[in-house]
Amino acid sequence: MRVGVLTGGGDCPGLNAVIRGIVRKGVQEYGYDFTGFRDGWRGPLEGDTMRLDIPAVRGILPRGGTILGSSRTNPLKTADGPARVRRTLSELDVDALVVIGGEDTLGVAATLWAEYGVPCVGVPKTIDNDLSGTDWTFGxxxxxxxxxxxxxxxxxxxxxxxxxxxxxxxxxxxxxxxxxxxxxxxxxxxxxxxxxxxxxxxxxxxxxxxxxxxxxxxxxxxxxxxxxxxxxxxxxxxxxxxxxxxxxxxxxxxxxxxxxxxxxxxxxxxxxxxxxGTPSAFDRWLATRFGLHAIDAVHDGDFGAMVALRGTDIVRVPIGEATAAVKTVDPALYQEAGVFFG
Amino acid sequence: MRVGVLTGGGDCPGLNAVIRGIVRKGVQEYGYDFTGFRDGWRGPLEGDTMRLDIPAVRGILPRGGTILGSSRTNPLKTADGPARVRRTLSELDVDALVVIGGEDTLGVAATLWAEYGVPCVGVPKTIDNDLSGTDWTFGxxxxxxxxxxxxxxxxxxxxxxxxxxxxxxxxxxxxxxxxxxxxxxxxxxxxxxxxxxxxxxxxxxxxxxxxxxxxxxxxxxxxxxxxxxxxxxxxxxxxxxxxxxxxxxxxxxxxxxxxxxxxxxxxxxxxxxxxxGTPSAFDRWLATRFGLHAIDAVHDGDFGAMVALRGTDIVRVPIGEATAAVKTVDPALYQEAGVFFG
Amino acid sequence: MRVGVLTGGGDCPGLNAVIRGIVRKGVQEYGYDFTGFRDGWRGPLEGDTMRLDIPAVRGILPRGGTILGSSRTNPLKTADGPARVRRTLSELDVDALVVIGGEDTLGVAATLWAEYGVPCVGVPKTIDNDLSGTDWTFGxxxxxxxxxxxxxxxxxxxxxxxxxxxxxxxxxxxxxxxxxxxxxxxxxxxxxxxxxxxxxxxxxxxxxxxxxxxxxxxxxxxxxxxxxxxxxxxxxxxxxxxxxxxxxxxxxxxxxxxxxxxxxxxxxxxxxxxxxGTPSAFDRWLATRFGLHAIDAVHDGDFGAMVALRGTDIVRVPIGEATAAVKTVDPALYQEAGVFFG
Amino acid sequence: MRVGVLTGGGDCPGLNAVIRGIVRKGVQEYGYDFTGFRDGWRGPLEGDTMRLDIPAVRGILPRGGTILGSSRTNPLKTADGPARVRRTLSELDVDALVVIGGEDTLGVAATLWAEYGVPCVGVPKTIDNDLSGTDWTFGxxxxxxxxxxxxxxxxxxxxxxxxxxxxxxxxxxxxxxxxxxxxxxxxxxxxxxxxxxxxxxxxxxxxxxxxxxxxxxxxxxxxxxxxxxxxxxxxxxxxxxxxxxxxxxxxxxxxxxxxxxxxxxxxxxxxxxxxxGTPSAFDRWLATRFGLHAIDAVHDGDFGAMVALRGTDIVRVPIGEATAAVKTVDPALYQEAGVFFG
Missing domain, CATH: 3.40.50.460 (Phosphofructokinase domain)
Structure with missing residues (x-):
């Protein structure tokens, strides 16, 4: 089994921790091989890859950014995009894709799975914490x-x-x-x-x-x-x-x-x-666990799912749940803070 | 209405943030007066108090420790303890008590409310995160x-x-x-x-x-x-x-x-x-919200309750729930981490 | 002997460390009393003072800002300013003044000593490090x-x-x-x-x-x-x-x-x-030593002097030396850095 | 011209900043080539080298430790050590050596230059700050x-x-x-x-x-x-x-x-x-400048010299000056601090 991994959208502390969690567990417990796709969806579109194994993820836990690079390339807005993604995966014998990203990146994953059968598992990412379906996002x-x-x-x-x-x-x-x-x-x-x-x-x-x-x-x-x-x-x-x-x-x-x-x-x-810069301890913990549970979802064949935090548990929700609506600040929470204004 | 506040047990970053939240909301929204009891349960036992108003809580949010002091004094192990606590509250016209502490301190609060009718609201505190009933504790x-x-x-x-x-x-x-x-x-x-x-x-x-x-x-x-x-x-x-x-x-x-x-x-x-030292942003946020919700519980007359975090919500649970058992690390969580050992 | 202390100009991490050094050594080794003047030169101009003793300086070492307050008030630009300063010092039995400040504040001290006989010792202060006469300034x-x-x-x-x-x-x-x-x-x-x-x-x-x-x-x-x-x-x-x-x-x-x-x-x-915010360890060390040596200068009656760092030694230079010219970056230093440009 | 670089002794934040300064200036201003020797003196003894060019030093400035590795190997205590070092340098066409280390490592450099004609320039290194000849050491x-x-x-x-x-x-x-x-x-x-x-x-x-x-x-x-x-x-x-x-x-x-x-x-x-961990800003500044000036010394053919900080200037002193005696705390400095004891 070969699993592809990509990171899309803006920088976010914790991306490397997710990647490391995926690879460490995938290799050690499930015996998977990995292919790193460069620069978000550009990687599978253009077949741009990098080695992704245990040595490649050594020392990256405390580092900001993403060793895979990122971009805002969108295969759904690219001529023949979905087909090109599928072709790349097929040529490289990649059986599943872990997609780490925000609203746009995950939206593509949801569509590629639902409409084109590309087997994706999602990991929510945004420093803005505005993705639905998860209590918190890392970063x-x-x-x-x-x-x-x-x-x-x-x-x-x-x-x-x-x-x-x-x-x-x-x-x-x-x-x-x-x-x-x-x-x-x-x-x-x-x-x-x-x-x-x-x-x-x-x-x-x-x-x-x-x-x-x-x-x-x-x-x-x-x-x-x-x-x-x-x-x-x-x-x-x-x-x-x-x-x-x-x-x-x-x-x-x-x-x-x-x-x-x-x-x-x-x-x-x-x-x-x-x-x-370096992620906080909380973000490293959350991102690491997201990575571990994302590869579990791949192992379970639970495609179309996204990992999410609920309380202290990592659960799975449909990717679409996260991208359906921006999670804005509840007016009651803002009002609660108002006691400190002025 | 006059509300007493005390902090018991070991140091914990965020204690001052709780106190500030209680006082700011209590004074500004509910018009309460406050009495600070010094050094945990020693304060109400011996009638040792300090001024606790808006100026007293200015600038304490980022500071570690507790402006009220702390101790491990236990009125249940003190001759005539519960009666002395009640007498102090009565003499000082204190109508309710917010008790911020760990297993021992909260255990006393549970008993004083259940058996002696002392109107207590609890706030869970431990850097060890081992209190049941709440997802996380501040510190x-x-x-x-x-x-x-x-x-x-x-x-x-x-x-x-x-x-x-x-x-x-x-x-x-x-x-x-x-x-x-x-x-x-x-x-x-x-x-x-x-x-x-x-x-x-x-x-x-x-x-x-x-x-x-x-x-x-x-x-x-x-x-x-x-x-x-x-x-x-x-x-x-x-x-x-x-x-x-x-x-x-x-x-x-x-x-x-x-x-x-x-x-x-x-x-x-x-x-x-x-x-x-200074609490992390997460701990200040959690502690502040615990304070705001604790004074809400007092306002609602919800004595015997303790505030707790569930997901991203602050809820109320019986104080006893937190002190019933030490929340230890789930073996499954420890095993999950094992992929990184060796 | 009674010594006045004032801080003038912009905020600078380490001001409180200087004050603490002055007071700790002044009280403990020399038996001095202290008068804190509020808000820079406004204090002696208007006779606005605060208590300044050992308890007053407790816990201030790691704190940014200045417990004495600051301002840009300039007695040389105030009607009858120098006379008013002298009158205040006389009325309060203040025998010497430690002046902590930048170019403007120290310039006043130099003039008040040289032309009006006000016994001043200077401590250089600027986060910009642009005061002559000292290797580094704290902050x-x-x-x-x-x-x-x-x-x-x-x-x-x-x-x-x-x-x-x-x-x-x-x-x-x-x-x-x-x-x-x-x-x-x-x-x-x-x-x-x-x-x-x-x-x-x-x-x-x-x-x-x-x-x-x-x-x-x-x-x-x-x-x-x-x-x-x-x-x-x-x-x-x-x-x-x-x-x-x-x-x-x-x-x-x-x-x-x-x-x-x-x-x-x-x-x-x-x-x-x-x-x-809190000063770095270096700034606390430098500021503390500046304070200790400033009070030594007072004890030696070395008025008109300013403490300064030369290598690892604290020395004394004429206040005027610091205020004579802005210490700008040497072109050779800037050129040295140029190897990293582009 | 080919220059070898080695780092010896214990870890010290700033080692990588020195290496980067040497290489950036050496390549860009002097057109030198570099050879990195691994693990201190073990490198030249055993001919163990690594590539050391501009890409090799990219991103290392904020990182603790040393990309060259370190050891306590001492060629003077190794059979035929000095000759082996000379042979390695000769075989690799290394014309000069920059030696970054503490008392032991620099002591070897001093001897190899004085007695065996190995052209060394020294950079002092110790977190303990106990090397003579320099105001401060990085780390x-x-x-x-x-x-x-x-x-x-x-x-x-x-x-x-x-x-x-x-x-x-x-x-x-x-x-x-x-x-x-x-x-x-x-x-x-x-x-x-x-x-x-x-x-x-x-x-x-x-x-x-x-x-x-x-x-x-x-x-x-x-x-x-x-x-x-x-x-x-x-x-x-x-x-x-x-x-x-x-x-x-x-x-x-x-x-x-x-x-x-x-x-x-x-x-x-x-x-x-x-x-x-990552060096402080001061240590990065000092270490970077030590690197720049060390390669200048190589360029000047000033072998047997060590760079040192005097005030705000980087100067050159004989390596032996740093290793002659441990720079201990002056009793007067310790006494100065005594005002804060008790």
Whole structure:
């Protein structure tokens, strides 16, 4: 039995831990051979492979990124894509495919299995934690730890009660990183994409905070948007003044707060720092177990399944369950956090 | 309404986050007043209190330890204890008590509520993660991260393939820290209290590892024990040679491995480093939410209840459920990790 | 003998360690009493003081910021400032002043001693490391470690060879943080204020890097400027297209690189994260020793002196020596680093 | 021109940064070819080499350990050693050798150059910082940061004022790590090999500390020894009671303190954790510059020289200067720290 493995989509700490878990158990317990496909779906499309055996996965557990490379290539949007994938697998005698990725990558796996009979098992991946069907995704805990450490350091300046501190964190469609790092870091305002914010309310919280001689720390997800009026879009869109804007919501918000409250504001934009580097212990544990259980699913012939965390158990759910809808922050959870605002 | 709060048992990162959550929500949403009891159950026994209001909890979120202090004082083992606790609460007009602690501290709360009508709500606490009724306890993630970081650093030496590296981590009765940090750190042997180890097997794994020019890293819980023969007990017990032993299982194991394999072995004993310092983001999130939900339970008059994590939800369970039995490592989980041994 | 202490200027990890060193040695070895002045020179100007004794400095060693508060108040720019400072010291029986600060704060101390006879001892402080007279300033090592950690994490994304990663670090007038973190982090381009950069050269380095299938990491000091043409100024200046620009050099550079090379670029702006939080071990060691030696200087009546690091020794230099000129990066040092560019 | 590189002695964070600096500058600026010798002096003795070019040093900057491997093999204690080294170099057309190591490894280089004409340039290496001729050695700052972080975490437990906390750190012959981490971590007692300690004095400090409701933290170098009487030797020596002792000074000291003060004591033994893992920013900066300057020395034909740090400059000194005497802690420095004891 020969099993192919690929990783698709954006970087995510823990990808290598999944790969290692798959290979160690696959080789040692099931006697499988492995083929690593390079750069996500580009690998099976173009037949680009790499050796994937026990020596190849040595030492990769603590390393960020993915030894297999990644891409956003989509065989469903490629001429003759599914057939080319099937041909590659057939030529290389690959009997099953473990697909590690987010919504797009897994969506392809679901379709290739359901409509083209390509035997896929899925492993959910996103630092944004916005995939349905699993309690948590690996990479998220690492991102939250990094953002929380940054917020921790800003408290020192906040204590000097002179400046508003705005931290922009990842999260285009879901505010999980903002919510968790904001809660863990003791932020005074948390803004998420799920709920448009009222700039007046934000400024009121900011001013309230200065009253107790402590500067406010505002955590804002990159996808958060003000309630009305101003458009804040990166790369080429016009803002409400008709100017081309380069900067993101963090810079914009700091600028608005300065103008409205008269307080200096400073911005931290963590960017890709949140998705790189060594995974946290939790993410390594989760990713390793995902890998072990994914190869079990292959062994059981349970194709079309995706591994998922439920409580402390790894379970299997249909791949489609994860890709059906973005898992956004429950309004009740956001409201729960509201006790710390202002 | 006036609510008392106490923390009992050993240090645990996240205690202050719980206290802050309780007070912030209690004051701001419910209008409660608070009384902090010092040093666990000693506080209500002796009427030793401290101010506990919004300013008192400012800045404590990232700090390890507990601003309330702690102790192992047990009112059930103190003459007239329960009556003294009731008298203190009555004299101070304290209407309810939030009790944050482990097996012992919560056991007292369960009894005081069930048998003496002291209105208690429980919050589970242990870095060992060995309390039933909750998926995870706060403090555990922090401990695992610290141990994992230590193991990460040892891989550098392991790569020089010259020495066996033994890391002793916490866990007298349950091997959760050893299991998780061992998995996350890529250890080659993990030894837990739940399953007596075979020294010959350990040495076989060790020797196998050297064959691939990489030194073995052995993670051992402080409560792990060899299968037969030798007694390894700290503080005053005799070992099998009739000598008084000072050192723990880590030193003993390193010594045995040296003698049997002829390889040098070095020991790291992390000790209290694992239970101090700032909590991880996960632990702050969990502890904060435990605090928020504990005061909700008080507000609902749901005494005898303990907050707990189930999946991503905070639920309530009877306090007794947590203290009924130590939550040990499931043999299936330990076996799952076994693919990485040797 | 009563000694006053004040801290002026921006936040800097290690300030509390200096204060603790001064007080511990001053009280224990010399039997001095201390007066803490609040918020830099505002304290002596307005007579705003706080208790400063052994209990007041307990536990502050690892904490960022300053328990004394800080400000940019300048008595030389305040009506009757020097006289007011002298009056306060006289009224409070303060016999000497330890002044911890950067160029501005120390400049005041130099003048107050030279021209008004206020007995000052100086301690140099700046995370930018741009004070003359001392090998290193405390706070700098912490800032460099934080920036280096961020760069480390970006290498994961760089390995996916898809995007240019721009990191903006502190340094308005001197590029020390950029140079050291860029060297330590393995950046491919380092841009400092001391030398205007050629955008074409930067883009050539960037493109060269992609050729080896590895994305470039560009570290840019906030005060770095392109050689000609475009103006990049924060807060209200027009850029070359006549648009009001909000963002800093990092965003601008990423935008230019995208336009010229056609490669996506992402920005990380660390901001105040670099100057907050717990100091590194080196900074605590240096700051502690500065404190111990500053109080020795007071004891010796060596006013007008500033403590400084030379090699591994703490020496005394005239305060004016530190404030005479900004210590910028030596062109030879910058050139030495150039071997890693591109 | 072909240059050989070897690394000898114990692990030390920064070794890879030196190697990378040598190769990057040697290839790019001087057009040299390189030969990597494996496992210290064993490499040239046995002709065991590895490829060492620009791709070989990619990504190694942040990694602990050494890609070249290390050993304690000594050609001066090997039959016909110097001649074999010369023959290897001759056969491989290696014109010069950069030797990165501690006292022993560099001592060999000094002799091979002085007596056998083998053209060596030295780079000093030891985490213990005990080499003369240089202000600091790389690896030391990393070790001190790790130990300081551990001490930081212990303060949480110390605040509960219940237990004495003993931390054993590296340092057999010199107390630099103990002194610096003890100072940076705010330890209450620091014990170093340079000065035998008085157990009564240690216990007096311990008891004094409890009086202010704070438990003492004792940092002890592994080579520290009590003033009289008891022998504390690892591995097979008898202690004063005639028992075989396994454990080190940390365990012994905790045991003695418990017996004499009646206070519980707990030990942390960091072990090899201190010398593994990623180097600090300072160590990477220093190691990188050592590498750049070592290859400059080769280019200048300055054999028999060793690079060294003086202030902020890299200078050259005779190799013998570093190996002449262990650089121990100056009694005045130890006394300076004494203000924080007790």
């Amino acid at each position: 998220f805990d690492t991102a939250v730890n990094i953002a929380t450490e940054a917020i921790d350091r800003l408290h020192t300046t906040a204590e000097s009660h002179m400046r508003v501190l705005v931290v922009e964190v990842m999260g285009r469609h879901a505010g999980w990183i903002a919510l968790h790092s904001g809660l863990a870091g003791g932020a005074n305002v948390i803004l998420i994409p799920e709920q448009r914010f009222d700039l007046d309310q934000v400024c009121a919280w900011v001013e309230n905070r200065f009253r107790i001689r402590y500067a406010p720390i505002v955590v804002v997800a990159e996808g958060a948007m003000p309630r009305d009026g101003d458009l804040v879009l990166k790369d080429g869109t016009l803002d409400s003044f008709g100017h081309v804007r380069l900067s993101g919501i963090g810079e914009w918000l700091a600028d608005q707060i300065e103008k409205r409250t008269g307080k200096e504001a400073r911005t931290t934009v963590l960017g890709h720092v949140q998705r790189g | 555990f993630d922090t401990a695992v991260n610290i141990a994992t970081e230590a193991i990460d650093r040892l891989h550098t030496t392991a790569e020089s393939h010259m020495r066996v590296l033994v890391v002793e981590v916490m866990g007298r009765h349950a091997g959760w820290i050893a299991l998780h940090s061992g998995l996350a750190g890529g250890a080659n042997v993990i030894l837990i209290p739940e399953q007596r180890f075979d020294l010959d097997q350990v040495c076989a794994w060790v020797e196998n590892r050297f064959r691939i020019r990489y030194a073995p890293i052995v993670v051992v819980a402080e409560g792990a024990m060899p299968r037969d023969g030798d007694l390894v007990l700290k503080d005053g017990t005799l070992d099998s040679f009739g000598h008084v032993r000072l050192s723990g299982i880590g030193e003993w194991l390193a010594d045995q491995i040296e003698k049997r394999t002829g390889k040098e072995a070095r020991t790291t004993v992390l000790g209290h480093v694992q239970r101090g | 700098f090592d912490t800032a460099v470690n934080i920036a280096t950690e961020a760069i480390d994490r970006l290498h994961t994304t760089a390995e996916s060879h898809m995007r240019v990663l721009v990191v903006e670090v502190m340094g308005r007038h001197a590029g020390w943080i950029a140079l050291h973190s860029g060297l330590a982090g393995g950046a491919n381009v380092i841009l400092i204020p001391e030398q205007r950069f050629d955008l074409d050269q930067v883009c050539a380095w960037v493109e060269n890097r992609f050729r080896i299938r590895y994305a470039p990491i560009v570290v840019v000091a906030e005060g770095a400027m392109p050689r000609d043409g475009d103006l990049v100024l924060k807060d209200g200046t027009l850029d070359s297209f006549g648009h009001v620009r909000l963002s800093g050099i990092g965003e601008w550079l990423a935008d230019q690189i995208e336009k010229r090379t056609g490669k996506e670029a992402r920005t990380t702006v660390l901001g105040h994260v670099q100057r907050g | 030391f700052d990393t070790a001190v940061n790790i130990a300081t972080e551990a001490i930081d975490r212990l303060h949480t437990t110390a605040e509960s004022h219940m237990r004495v906390l003993v931390v054993e750190v590296m340092g057999r012959h010199a107390g630099w790590i103990a002194l610096h981490s003890g100072l940076a971590g705010g330890a209450n007692v620091i014990l170093i090999p340079e000065q035998r300690f008085d157990l009564d004095q240690v216990c007096a400090w311990v008891e004094n500390r409890f009086r202010i409701r704070y438990a003492p933290i004792v940092v002890v170098a592994e080579g520290a020894m009590p003033r009289d009487g008891d022998l504390v030797l690892k591995d097979g020596t008898l202690d004063s009671f005639g028992h075989v002792r396994l454990s080190g000074i940390g365990e012994w000291l905790a045991d003695q303190i418990e017996k004499r003060t009646g206070k519980e004591a707990r030990t942390t033994v960091l072990g090899h954790v201190q010398r593994g």
